[in-house]
Amino acid sequence: MEAGRPFNRVLRRLSAHLLVPEEVSNLLGNLPVTVKNVPPNQCIVREGDAPTHVSVVLDGYLYRHKMVNGSQRQIMSFLVPGDMPDLQCLFLKKLDHSLSALGPAVVGFVPLAAVRDAAQDSVALNQVFWHQTLIDAAIFQEWVINLGQRDALTRVSHVLCELHLRLKVVGLAREDRFSIPWIQADLADACGISTVHANRVVQELRRLGVVEWDTKRIRIVNGAELAKLGDFRADYLHYVERQAEFVS
Amino acid sequence: MEAGRPFNRVLRRLSAHLLVPEEVSNLLGNLPVTVKNVPPNQCIVREGDAPTHVSVVLDGYLYRHKMVNGSQRQIMSFLVPGDMPDLQCLFLKKLDHSLSALGPAVVGFVPLAAVRDAAQDSVALNQVFWHQTLIDAAIFQEWVINLGQRDALTRVSHVLCELHLRLKVVGLAREDRFSIPWIQADLADACGISTVHANRVVQELRRLGVVEWDTKRIRIVNGAELAKLGDFRADYLHYVERQAEFVS
DNA sequence: CGTTCTATTGACTCGATTCAAACTAAGTGG
C-alpha cells in the first residue's frame, strides 16, 4: 500500500485506457485524501444517501449492489484498487445503489467539494472522469449481455476473465492467478444465479480443469479455454496497447 | 419534427436532469447537423466501427445491441428522441456495440471533429456530456438488476414503465399511452427471454388488465399496478423536479 | 391473392431454483 501516494494506482489504471495529461495527474495528486480501513461487508455508502465524499479504492475490493424485494441482492460490479466507484455523486445527488467492501479494504475519501473545485477549471480532468464513466458504462453493458443471454457456466467464466484482466492491469494478478475475498454467494449474486447453482458451476469449472479454486485464491489453469467458455473478448474494457509505457 | 432546431428535444431532455447553462445550449445549437431518414431495422453504426459522426435521435427509436453466439441478440437500451446514443466515440475509438433503428427513424449526424472542438474549451459542455453518460450508466445498472433478479413478467413491466416515463419527459407520451414500433421479438431480446415467452407475458399483462397492447400502441390502463408488477421506482433515471420550467 | 411477417398455442424438455440436510473449516470461550 502506497499510502503516501494514494493516486498512483488510479493513474496506473487510467493509463491503461488513455494518455493522462500531466495537468490531470497533478490535480489528482493534490486532492486531499483521508485513508480508512473498512472491515469486510461494511457498507460505505447506502442507496439513497447524498454522499459528501468521493471514494478511491486503495486496497481490497468493493462491490456495487442493490437490494430487490428486500431480500435478493444483485451485485452490479466489482471495484478493484485504482477504481473510483462513486464519482457520479458529483452530479447525481442521491446514490441509486449501495457500495460495500467485499473483504477488508482500504479506501481513500476525498471531500466532494475538493473534487468539484479541481474539476471546475479543467477540461482535461472532466474528460478523464467522463472517460472513466464511459468505461464503467461499457462494463455494465457487458453485464447486461452476460445476464441476458448467457447460461450460468458462461456467466461465471466471463466474470472470472474480466476480474483477472482488470487485476492484471493494476498489477494485482499474476499471469495465471489472483485472489479475491469473496464467497460463492457473492459470485452468485453477481451472476444472477442461486448459491447452490453457483457451487455446481464452480465444481464444473474445476472438473473441466480450467481453474483451481480455493474460494479466495483462484488459479486460471487454462485461460484460453476459460475465455472461450465465458465468451470473453476484452475489447469492451477498452484498454489500449500503450499501457506499458505508463506503468509506474 | 423541428428540423430547423434539431437540438431542441435534446435540450428538453437535458433539462429534465440538470440546469443547462446557456453556454452549452449555444454550443449545441451551433453544431452542424446532417439530418437523415433511417429505414426500419437499418444499422447506423456497427460493433467494431470507428465512427466519424455522433448521432442524435430526432424522431423514432433506436436501440443498442450486441450479437452473442452469432445468432442471439441482446438489446441493451432503447434510445428515444433527444438521446445522443454514441457520444462515447469521442473517447472510445471502436464502438463495442451496434446501433440500429427500431422503426423508421430520423437521426441527426454531427461530425466527430465538430463535437470535439466544441468540447475542447468548455468545462460546462464536458460536464453536461459526462452527466448524460452517468444517466446512461444508471440505466444500464437498472437493466443489470432487471435481468439478474427479476422474472419475465416483472422485466417486461419494468421496461414498459421506463419507456413510458422517458417518453413523457420528452413530450412523446400522454399520461396513459405511447406508441413504439417494435415487435414482440424486440421486447424479448431486451428482456433476455424467448419470443414465445414474451408473448405469454404480454397476454398475462392484458389479462391482468394493466395494459392494452396493440403491438405498436400501448395504453397503460393501470400505471400504479404496472409499476408495482415491474418493481419500478423512477429514482435511477435521476429526473429533477425543476423539469417543468424548462419544457420548451 | 399469395407471400411474408408476426402473433399465438400446445407439448415437451431443460436449466436453474428451492428446500433440506450433511459436511467442512474456522473461530471462540472455557
Add this chain to the structure above:
DNA sequence: CCACTTAGTTTGAATCGAGTCAATAGAACG
C-alpha cells in the same frame, strides 16, 4: 486443547420458470 458455534460448501430430490420445436392463425404488403 477441546467442545461448541457459526459461516461456508457440498449433495440430493422435487419442482418450476422458461426455452424449444412445431404447427396454426392472423395481419400486412406488394
